Amino acid sequence: MSESDNTAAMEGTSPRVAAMMISVLAGIAAFCGLLIVLTFEATLPAIKKNQAEYLRKSIFEVLPDAHHVRKFQRIDSPQDSGSVLVPFTGEESGDEIMVYAAYDPMDELAGVALEASGQGYQDIIKVLYGYDPDRQQIVGMKVLESKETPGLGDKIELDPVFRSNFLNLDVELDEAKQGLANEIVTVKSGSKTNAWEVDGITGATISSKAIGRILNESAGKRLPVVLRNLSRLKETEAVLSNAEPGVN
Numbered sequence: 001m002s003e004s005d006n007t008a009a010m011e012g013t014s015p016r017v018a019a020m021m022i023s024v025l026a027g028i029a030a031f032c033g034l035l036i037v038l039t040f041e042a043t044l045p046a047i048k049k050n051q052a053e054y055l056r057k058s059i060f061e062v063l064p065d066a067h068h069v070r071k072f073q074r075i076d077s078p079q080d081s082g083s084v085l086v087p088f089t090g091e092e093s094g095d096e097i098m099v100y101a102a103y104d105p106m107d108e109l110a111g112v113a114l115e116a117s118g119q120g121y122q123d124i125i126k127v128l129y130g131y132d133p134d135r136q137q138i139v140g141m142k143v144l145e146s147k148e149t150p151g152l153g154d155k156i157e158l159d160p161v162f163r164s165n166f167l168n169l170d171v172e173l174d175e176a177k178q179g180l181a182n183e184i185v186t187v188k189s190g191s192k193t194n195a196w197e198v199d200g201i202t203g204a205t206i207s208s209k210a211i212g213r214i215l216n217e218s219a220g221k222r223l224p225v226v227l228r229n230l231s232r233l234k235e236t237e238a239v240l241s242n243a244e245p246g247v248n
Helices: 003-062 160-167 205-228 230-234
Strands: 068-075 084-087 098-103 109-119 124-132 137-145 185-187 197-199
Touching: 003 098, 003 109, 003 124, 003 137, 084 230, 098 205, 109 137, 109 205, 109 230, 124 205, 137 160, 137 205, 160 197, 185 205, 197 205, 205 230
Parallel strands: 185 197
Antiparallel strands: 068 084, 068 098, 098 109, 109 124, 124 137
16 A cells, blocks of 8 residues: 555544544543542532531630530521521521520530631631620630641641630620621731730731631621620520530
8 A cells, every 4th residue: 555545544534533532531521520429429428527527626616615505597687676596406508607606514605606707818718716795705716727828827727826816805896786896907916905906927917817807807797696696595495414515
């Protein structure tokens, strides 16, 4: 067979070979996509269970006096002078605005825990903070999710000095009980002079400022709702009577 015949043969079969290759690649891609979906669906219950357990443990970290916890959902109710908190007994979807009310062994309200999130340096930072309504102070904070720079931004999770900011952070409401009397602000490391200020982290300014901003926005919106519904939280019946802490 001459060179021209070989060329003609190759030209005649190339489109068919290319089509077969595309078909095979498309099949492999579809199969891999199906495996990913099936794997995700299979592991989703375990992921949700682990997330719930991590949240449960985190609540007891930010509210160390807690013995058991009951979940409340915020419902907007204009007929009842604004938002109300009602007991929540279903499975969380992630779309609800939740308040975790914590009680001591005598079934007295020990505080509430709330989730908040906002933009950090790298990505969204999600935190959980404990609130004492009697003292009107944030009494604990834990970073739940963060992708901040290792060695710098992740100090918001690891630095004990920074975390000590949130053992008695002032979040007193204004006279109208509609917002904070003083905004939570992050200041330069070592320059904190007021109870509502957060002592920042040298080298992680953006991340530490993000924490102050996240808490300020969340506390300003949610703490007035908590205080308006304080009697509902204090009058709730005990959820657990045994010594095993938990979330219900």
